[in-house]
Amino acid sequence: MLQDIVILSKEKFLYAIPFIILGWCLHIRYRHGFNKYKGPFLASFTDYWRYRYTRDHRNEIPSVALHAKYGDIVRAGPQKLSFANPEALKDIYSINRGYVKSEFYWVAASVSKGTPLPSLFSNLNESFHARLRRCVNNAFALSTLVQYEPLVDTTVHLFLRQLNKRFAGKQGTGGVIDFPTWLQYYAFDVIGELTYSSRHGFLESGQDVDGIIAYLDKYMSYLVLVGQMPILDKIFWKNPFFMWLSRHGLYDDTFPAVPFAVKAMRQRTDSDCKPSDTNGVPDLLSKFLNAKELHPDVVGDKEVLAMALSMIFAGSETTAISLSAVFYYLLKNPRCLSKLLEEIDKELPSDDSDEPFSSVKFADANKLIYLDACVKEAFRMHPAPAFDMERVVPPNGSTICGEFIPGGTIVSCNAWVIHKNKGIFGEDVDVYRPERWLEDDQRVKIMNSTLFHFGQGARTCIGKNISTLEIYKVVPSILKTFEVTLNDPKQDWKIKNATFVKPSHFDVRISLRQKKH
Ligand code: HEM
Numbered sequence: 001m002l003q004d005i006v007i008l009s010k011e012k013f014l015y016a017i018p019f020i021i022l023g024w025c026l027h028i029r030y031r032h033g034f035n036k037y038k039g040p041f042l043a044s045f046t047d048y049w050r051y052r053y054t055r056d057h058r059n060e061i062p063s064v065a066l067h068a069k070y071g072d073i074v075r076a077g078p079q080k081l082s083f084a085n086p087e088a089l090k091d092i093y094s095i096n097r098g099y100v101k102s103e104f105y106w107v108a109a110s111v112s113k114g115t116p117l118p119s120l121f122s123n124l125n126e127s128f129h130a131r132l133r134r135c136v137n138n139a140f141a142l143s144t145l146v147q148y149e150p151l152v153d154t155t156v157h158l159f160l161r162q163l164n165k166r167f168a169g170k171q172g173t174g175g176v177i178d179f180p181t182w183l184q185y186y187a188f189d190v191i192g193e194l195t196y197s198s199r200h201g202f203l204e205s206g207q208d209v210d211g212i213i214a215y216l217d218k219y220m221s222y223l224v225l226v227g228q229m230p231i232l233d234k235i236f237w238k239n240p241f242f243m244w245l246s247r248h249g250l251y252d253d254t255f256p257a258v259p260f261a262v263k264a265m266r267q268r269t270d271s272d273c274k275p276s277d278t279n280g281v282p283d284l285l286s287k288f289l290n291a292k293e294l295h296p297d298v299v300g301d302k303e304v305l306a307m308a309l310s311m312i313f314a315g316s317e318t319t320a321i322s323l324s325a326v327f328y329y330l331l332k333n334p335r336c337l338s339k340l341l342e343e344i345d346k347e348l349p350s351d352d353s354d355e356p357f358s359s360v361k362f363a364d365a366n367k368l369i370y371l372d373a374c375v376k377e378a379f380r381m382h383p384a385p386a387f388d389m390e391r392v393v394p395p396n397g398s399t400i401c402g403e404f405i406p407g408g409t410i411v412s413c414n415a416w417v418i419h420k421n422k423g424i425f426g427e428d429v430d431v432y433r434p435e436r437w438l439e440d441d442q443r444v445k446i447m448n449s450t451l452f453h454f455g456q457g458a459r460t461c462i463g464k465n466i467s468t469l470e471i472y473k474v475v476p477s478i479l480k481t482f483e484v485t486l487n488d489p490k491q492d493w494k495i496k497n498a499t500f501v502k503p504s505h506f507d508v509r510i511s512l513r514q515k516k517h
Pocket residue numbers: 120121122133310311314315316318319322383384385389453454455456458459460461462463464466467
């Protein structure tokens with residue numbers, strides 16, 4: 001009798017399975033009334049849809065295609081909504097709104113000896129992040145920039161020399177410069193110089209030192225993909241078994257820039273000199289070590305190491321990509337390039353020194369109004385971050401663009417979508433036209449506050465002033481020193497979506513310009 005009941009209920013259970021699955025699927029699809037938001041049908045059931053889509057469309061930015069198809073609010077996952085209306089920026093990213101970063105960012109936490117090293121970028125604990133950021137903020141302030149200028153000068157000078165020695169005026173393939181790669185060498189070395197007062201040596205060697213760029217490439221491709229389903233990170237990378245092996249020295253997954261960072265830290269702390277003692281020019285490491293002295297409760301050795309590494313992680317690719325975009329759009333738009341050259345020749349003070357490869361002073365670069373317009377327009381056309389800047393709605397829910405969104409929902413905006421808003425940037429959003437930044441003052445103010453390539457709010461890019469220093473100095477320095485031309489004016493560059501939007505197939509040639517006296 002009892003056996004019959006067990007067999008019967010087993011059978012019933014088997015019959016019930018499809019209904020349970022169906023019920024669960026309906027629950028996921030219709031929960032919170034999310035079915036009212038349009039999006040791909042499969043995305044309403046599983047994040048795997050986004051994972052597949054991102055994997056198969058490496059050269060597209062998924063959010064752009066989704067918004068083009070489904071409109072202003074897109075349901076891009078069972079519990080994920082993506083917003084295209086710039087109004088959403090202040091609703092989601094403003095300080096004190098209570099939103100926290102999503103698990104996407106935890107995938108970005110690097111690992112050292114089997115232990116995750118959460119950085120300022122990847123930290124999900126908003127209150128710890130706020131305390132840490134307060135301790136180091138001063139190192140990135142606009143007023144501090146002037147202290148770093150000599151460090152940028154050294155690298156710009158070396159960059160110009162290397163370009164001249166290796167490529168200037170050379171015929172044939174010997175004169176062809178793979179510009180995105182060389183701009184990346186510059187960006188890596190300048191951030192090394194700014195962080196440790198010492199370069200990794202990309203520019204000197206003309207190659208990827210210690211495989212750092214190759215590693216970052218793999219890491220960024222991993223992040224954009226696995227970040228769509230962060231649970232996979234616990235299988236593929238931060239797997240407890242791999243971490244255990246790594247802690248016991250049986251498996252090495254350390255970012256190749258770690259040994260350089262550790263050595264630089266040891267040299268600074270083991271010597272008798274004070275943390276701030278760096279031949280008179282303070283660098284970022286000295287500022288982080290000072291923060292450790294002043295706030296030992298928040299900043300320990302681990303935080304100093306993570307901060308130093310995140311300078312390389314967050315500050316190199318992004319700057320290199322933005323520099324590529326500035327040059328690419330100028331070279332593809334000769335009218336704008338001539339106008340900028342005219343401004344550089346007219347406005348920069350004449351150079352009476354014997355040094356042919358000098359770096360433009362930041363104060364002088366800041367007076368170049370058209371340069372500023374060209375850089376901003378490049379940021380708009382080609383924002384480095386391709387990823388959705390995801391946040392989790394606070395537990396009690398919140399209103400975004402007039403819609404009440406329940407707590408726990410993942411919401412995001414994407415710079416590639418926001419920067420193409422016709423209401424803000426004009427009907428000709430697909431055209432590179434720096435002049436839009438020099439027209440109606442009121443509109444320019446709104447455009448400035450809508451730019452999203454650095455993110456916005458409490459988690460906005462802390463290094464934006466530093467990248468401004470690096471970019472605004474090197475662009476006019478190159479253009480005043482060399483005539484730069486496209487190797488093949490008919491060829492368009494290729495781009496790849498790997499967290500940041502990396503360009504390739506952008507080759508140039510250079511020849512020395514007459515120095516202005
Ligand atoms: C043009 C160059 C750059 C671009 C486009 C850029 C872009 C970004 C973006 C989009 C974020 C994340 C915002 C978010 O997810 O909400 C970010 C954060 C960050 N960036 Fe940058 N970045 C650039 C240069 C730099 C530089 C040069 C440094 C270092 C000196 C740097 C250090 C950081 C750090 C540490 C964070 C995390 C900030 C936090 O969460 O408090 N970035 N950046």
